[in-house]
Amino acid sequence: MVKTKEALDLVGRIKDLLWEKKAEGVVALDLRKVSESLDYFVLASATSTPHLQALERHVQEKLEEEGLRPRPTEGQSPRWVVLDYGEVVVHLMTPEARDYYDLEGFWADADRI
Amino acid sequence: MRPRLSFLLLGLALLALGGVLSLPRASGEGLRPKRAGSLPEMGLVVAARDVEYCGYHTPCGPGSRTDTIFYLRLEGGEVKGVAIPRDLFSPVAGGKINAAYGRGGPELLKRAVEEATGLVAERHLILTLKSVARVVDAVGGVEVVLERPMRYTDTAARLFIDFPAGRLHLGGEDAVKYMRFRHEALGDYARLDRIKEVLGQVLRKAQNPATWPALTRALGEVWRELDTDLALEELLPHLPAVRGLRLSLATLPVREGPGTFLYVDEEAKARFLAAFFGAAPSSSPPQVAVRLKGLPELLPWAEAFLAREGVRAEVEAAEVAKSAVYTQDPEAGAYFADLFHLPLLAPHRPLEGVVVELGRDLLQ
Numbered sequence: 001m002v003k004t005k006e007a008l009d010l011v012g013r014i015k016d017l018l019w020e021k022k023a024e025g026v027v028a029l030d031l032r033k034v035s036e037s038l039d040y041f042v043l044a045s046a047t048s049t050p051h052l053q054a055l056e057r058h059v060q061e062k063l064e065e066e067g068l069r070p071r072p073t074e075g076q077s078p079r080w081v082v083l084d085y086g087e088v089v090v091h092l093m094t095p096e097a098r099d100y101y102d103l104e105g106f107w108a109d110a111d112r113i
Numbered sequence: 114m115r116p117r118l119s120f121l122l123l124g125l126a127l128l129a130l131g132g133v134l135s136l137p138r139a140s141g142e143g144l145r146p147k148r149a150g151s152l153p154e155m156g157l158v159v160a161a162r163d164v165e166y167c168g169y170h171t172p173c174g175p176g177s178r179t180d181t182i183f184y185l186r187l188e189g190g191e192v193k194g195v196a197i198p199r200d201l202f203s204p205v206a207g208g209k210i211n212a213a214y215g216r217g218g219p220e221l222l223k224r225a226v227e228e229a230t231g232l233v234a235e236r237h238l239i240l241t242l243k244s245v246a247r248v249v250d251a252v253g254g255v256e257v258v259l260e261r262p263m264r265y266t267d268t269a270a271r272l273f274i275d276f277p278a279g280r281l282h283l284g285g286e287d288a289v290k291y292m293r294f295r296h297e298a299l300g301d302y303a304r305l306d307r308i309k310e311v312l313g314q315v316l317r318k319a320q321n322p323a324t325w326p327a328l329t330r331a332l333g334e335v336w337r338e339l340d341t342d343l344a345l346e347e348l349l350p351h352l353p354a355v356r357g358l359r360l361s362l363a364t365l366p367v368r369e370g371p372g373t374f375l376y377v378d379e380e381a382k383a384r385f386l387a388a389f390f391g392a393a394p395s396s397s398p399p400q401v402a403v404r405l406k407g408l409p410e411l412l413p414w415a416e417a418f419l420a421r422e423g424v425r426a427e428v429e430a431a432e433v434a435k436s437a438v439y440t441q442d443p444e445a446g447a448y449f450a451d452l453f454h455l456p457l458l459a460p461h462r463p464l465e466g467v468v469v470e471l472g473r474d475l476l477q
Contacts (some may be wrong), residue, residue, distance in 0.1 A: 035356065036454070038322070049416035086325040091322070101325075103214040 007087040011040050011113060012070070014059060014090055018044045019057045022051075025098070029110040039087040040113075042102060046096045055092050056081045082097055142370045155350070156233045156342075157185045158226045159194075160214060161240040175241040175338075177215030179222065181308055183232050183362075187388065190354075193317075193361040193390060197229055198306040201367060202374040204228065211372065214239065219340060226371030226476050229377055230365060231386065236342050240434070241294075244335035246285030251331035252318035254284045256434040256474070258293060265296050280432060302364065309362040313456040314435050316360050317474070324351055346429045360449065363389055363443065363459030388443035389459075399445035402466030407433045411471040415453075422452065426469075440467040 011028045018026045025075035031038040037048035059069065061084060070083040070090075079097040083090040091103060146386050160179035182197040199211040203225040206213035213225040219237040248284035249255060263276040274290045283291055292308045295301060318324055329349055336345045403426040405415050412428050419426050437456045440446040445467050450457035453469060 035355070037320070041322075071323065073323040075325065077330045080326040080329070082323045082326055086322075089322050101350060101352060103353060 006111070007040055010085060010088045011042055013063070013066075014042045014085075017059045017062050018042070018055060021055050023055050023092070024095075027104060028113045029104065030105055030113050031110045033075070033082065033108055033111070034107055034109045038089070040105070041103065041110075042088060042090045043098070044090075044092055045098050046092060047095075049094070052078075052081060052092055052094060056083065059090060059092075064078060125377075153347075154188050155186075155235050157187060158202070158223050158234045158237045159183045159235075159240065160222060161242060161245060163242070175243075179214045179239065180212050180304075182222070182226065184212060184226050184234060186232065190357045190359060192358055192360050193241070194309075194312075194360070195230055195232075195386075195389070195449055196309060196362065196364045196374050197226060198301050198305065198364065198367055200301065200373055200375045201229060201365070202376055211262075218336055219342070224311060232390075232392070234383055236422065237340070238343055239340040241335075241338055242289050246289045247331045247335050248285070249311070249315060250285035251285075251287045251327040252324045252329075255285060255288050255314040255318075256472075257281050257307075257310070258432055258434040263291070263294055265294055277448060280434060293322055306458075307365050309458050309460070310435060310437075312362065313360055313437055313458060314474075316355070316358065317435075317456070319355050320358070320375075322353075322356075328352075359450070359454075359456065361389070361443075361447070361457040361459075363441075363457075385443065395444060395448055397440070398422050399448050399467075401442060403427070403449070404429060404466065404468045405471065406431050406468055407436070407471030408473060408476070411475060415469065415471055432458045433470045434474075436449075436470055436472045436475050438467060438469050439464060442467065 015028060017028050021029070023046060026042070029041045029043070031041060044055065045056055046055050063069075063085070068085060070085055073082055075098075076082070079094045081092040081102070089096045093101070139403045144318055150162060152230050160183070161181040162396070163178045163180045180199045182199065183194045184197065185192055185194040197210060202208070202212040203211045203213055205228050206221060206225045208216075208230065210222075212223050214222040217224075219239060222239075223234040223237055226232075258280050259276055259278045259294055262278045263274055265272065265274040267273075272290065272293060274294055276287070276291070281287075286345040288311055292304065292311055294307070295304045319328055329352065332349070335443065354449040367375040368378045370376045403419065403424055405412055405419070405426045406429045407415070409430045412430060416426060436453075437451060437458045438446055438450040439458050439460055440449075441459050441464055443457075443459065446459060449455075449467050449469055455469070
């Protein structure tokens with residue numbers, strides 16, 4: 001079973017790391033009630049592509065220091081980067097991509113944490 | 114990193130915890146979370162264009178024949194697809210159905226498919242082999258298990274297939290070869306079964322949010338070269354809906370006719386379509402032989418799970434690449450596919466009862 005406490009700690013840690021690098025619109029969703037297969041999403045917007053890369057690098061490096069590595073994903077997009085930490089999946093997007101895919105709207109029933 | 118339970122195991126574990134299994138299924142349905150947004154409802158003809166030859170040994174791009182034709186019905190959280198054999202005789206096309214696209218474009222192909230299936234085809238999506246390879250690459254390839262080596266050389270088609278037996282991970286280009294291979298006893302039917310298998314895996318991988326950025330990029334790149342009346346902009350925002358999609362694929366019942374033509378088996382078709390599209394999964398376990406096949410670590414759990422449903426299954430340990438429910442009985446298949454949250458694949462090759470295959474993909 002999912003260790004909720006540990007996953008929630010990770011969500012908090014990721015939010016802090018994103019704020020440190022001035023990510024915009026940082027939102028965490030608890031999807032467990034609205035999805036059979038997803039647990040937590042952390043969403044954040046970057047102001048530019050270099051900012052997007054900086055956010056990705058920062059989260060990845062800091063969590064790696066704590067022994068956490070994301071699962072390999074298959075080739076990232078310049079508008080949307082995903083870091084998959086198992087129960088917690090981080091979506092870093094440009095504002096346009098975030099509007100367009102509207103993941104928050106799609107899972108509007110999910111609890112924000 | 115902590116191991117993540119597969120969506121199947123997690124889903125079942127949650128169901129078990131909630132005591133939902135002890136409730137009648139109808140009440141269980143009500144407890145399912147509601148999902149915001151869903152895919153647009155439509156009947157869609159999906160076909161892949163073979164390679165065209167400008168001269169001997171000189172392939173020069175996508176051709177006008179469509180060797181792979183599927184009718185897909187998107188409705189709510191479900192995709193149901195019927196594979197149509199390429200040698201099927203089509204009166205409106207005046208020949209084999211794989212020539213319809215070349216003779217009259219997507220409109221004639223849609224009419225030919227409607228004629229064969231009796232189902233409404235509103236939209237079309239004509240792929241190229243290159244675009245299929247690109248999409249398979251975007252989801253990180255597919256896993257297959259070959260019982261025998263697969264070898265075939267067609268110099269003219271520049272098709273060189275040489276796969277050893279055993280478990281293989283195939284990238285896009287190799288996956289296309291795997292789907293094109295036709296040189297065995299069951300020929301085209303076995304090819305359609307392999308295509309169903311790859312489609313099932315691609316959809317499963319597309320359900321993982323981690324593949325979405327790569328997938329959207331790949332689709333953006335290949336969409337231009339596709340012949341379709343679907344706008345990518347209209348589809349992409351529905352990507353999160355793929356998360357909850359369930360897939361069932363079967364082959365249209367046909368019989369052999371004069372020459373190399375196949376004809377729709379009208380009687381079998383009526384029965385098959387009614388069961389495939391009409392029936393909701395029954396509320397009690399269907400009376401069929403059930404075989405569980407897969408990884409030794411999953412079998413005891415699955416056996417116990419079925420026993421709680423009152424189903425006794427034969428058990429077989431085996432290497433399985435892709436988890437799915439295989440059967441030619443659409444009603445029984447719908448029940449077990451629903452129970453295990455797995456795609457339902459109806460192969461053309463003879464198969465007794467229902468086979469539930471559980472592979473490593475569930476543990477990843």
